[in-house]
Amino acid sequence: xxxxxxxxxxxxxxxxxxxxxxxxxxxxxxxxxxxxxxxxxxxxxxxxxxxxxxxxxxxxxxxxxxxxxxxxxxxxxxxxxxxxxxxxxxxxxxxxxxxxxxxxxxxxxxxxxxxxxxxxxxxxxxxxxxxxxxxxxxxxxxxxxxxxxxxxxxxxxxxxxxxxxxxxxxxxxxxxxxxxxxxxxxxxxxxxxxxxxxxxxxxxxxxxxxxxxxxxxxxxxxxxxxxxxxxxxxxxxxxxxxxxxxxxxxxxxxxxxxxxxxxxxxxxxxxxxxxxxxxxxxxxxxxxxxxxxxxxxxxxxxxxxxxxxxxxxxxxxxxxxxxxxxxxxxxxxxxxxxxxxxxxxxxxxxxxxx
Numbered sequence: 001x002x003x004x005x006x007x008x009x010x011x012x013x014x015x016x017x018x019x020x021x022x023x024x025x026x027x028x029x030x031x032x033x034x035x036x037x038x039x040x041x042x043x044x045x046x047x048x049x050x051x052x053x054x055x056x057x058x059x060x061x062x063x064x065x066x067x068x069x070x071x072x073x074x075x076x077x078x079x080x081x082x083x084x085x086x087x088x089x090x091x092x093x094x095x096x097x098x099x100x101x102x103x104x105x106x107x108x109x110x111x112x113x114x115x116x117x118x119x120x121x122x123x124x125x126x127x128x129x130x131x132x133x134x135x136x137x138x139x140x141x142x143x144x145x146x147x148x149x150x151x152x153x154x155x156x157x158x159x160x161x162x163x164x165x166x167x168x169x170x171x172x173x174x175x176x177x178x179x180x181x182x183x184x185x186x187x188x189x190x191x192x193x194x195x196x197x198x199x200x201x202x203x204x205x206x207x208x209x210x211x212x213x214x215x216x217x218x219x220x221x222x223x224x225x226x227x228x229x230x231x232x233x234x235x236x237x238x239x240x241x242x243x244x245x246x247x248x249x250x251x252x253x254x255x256x257x258x259x260x261x262x263x264x265x266x267x268x269x270x271x272x273x274x275x276x277x278x279x280x281x282x283x284x285x286x287x288x289x290x291x292x293x294x295x296x297x298x299x300x301x302x303x304x305x306x307x308x309x310x311x312x313x314x315x316x317x318x319x320x321x322x323x324x325x326x327x328x329x330x331x332x333x334x335x336x337x338x339x340x341x342x343x344x345x346x347x348x349x350x351x352x353x354x
């Protein structure tokens with residue numbers, strides 16, 4: 001599988017940046033004044049924006065939804081559709097209304113694909129947001145044990161309670177998909193293929209624009225000269241405006257296709273890490289249960305879970321933040337592209353005599 005861009009293409013995602021250690025900067029006074037705290041900058045620039053806060057408000061309602069085993073799949077689809085109508089902007093009807101007025105079939109297919117894949121990305125993000133909520137519920141009893149129990153002096157009653165919760169934890173399914181699952185691959189492959197098509201169409205449009213912008217001011221532009229006879233062609237202004245509009249739409253779609261593909265790569269990495277973390281905790285708990293429910297064994301398992309807990313919480317927070325920023329990116333990109341489409345249609349309508 002060819003990648004969207006060469007391996008050497010520069011990429012940067014602040015979601016991969018771990019918070020900086022304040023103690024390390026304080027111990028080095030020479031560099032403390034020049035150290036850039038990327039985590040703080042990211043928090044100020046993105047996490048404090050109104051759009052981020054509003055998206056968090058909408059999606060946080062998924063934390064309150066507890067799946068019912070009886071009709072889990074049907075209820076999940078209904079909840080997802082209802083959430084999609086609140087999150088996705090501009091919505092599908094508004095996009096389809098604009099696309100129906102398009103006169104370029106080749107461009108229409110590419111732009112329609114972008115809107116379709118961006119909507120699928122939103123659906124995937126909402127599914128992941130529900131998975132994050134499931135993971136927090138899965139670990140809630142463990143977190144309570146770590147906070148409330150005197151781990152250094154456990155009673156037999158404490159041990160029995162811990163063992164009971166351990167059995168529940170190991171029997172519950174890992175909410176995160178396996179790293180080798182097909183959760184992300186299809187949509188990422190679609191984006192890669194779409195990006196290649198958009199770039200190819202953009203190169204074609206750019207070559208036409210270069211022809212239109214010939215230095216010859218004469219509308220009868222000279223195309224070639226052979227045997228002393230010049231062959232000319234008239235290039236109308238309408239053609240020039242149309243190609244420029246098409247190029248603008250293609251650039252927006254191509255740029256945001258790559259951005260969303262990169263966001264999906266980051267989400268895939270975080271989901272894979274969290275899946276493995278949950279599996280490691282399950283494996284350690286099973287090992288402890290096989291060794292017995294004495295105070296020392298229960299103590300060791302709790303200590304191990306307590307050491308892993310901060311990292312788990314950190315990556316859950318990162319995934320939740322990245323899901324939210326990805327949802328915002330989808331909406332921003334859809335709005336940009338729709339704006340270019342409507343701008344072209346408005347200028348085209350105004351060019352016709354009434």
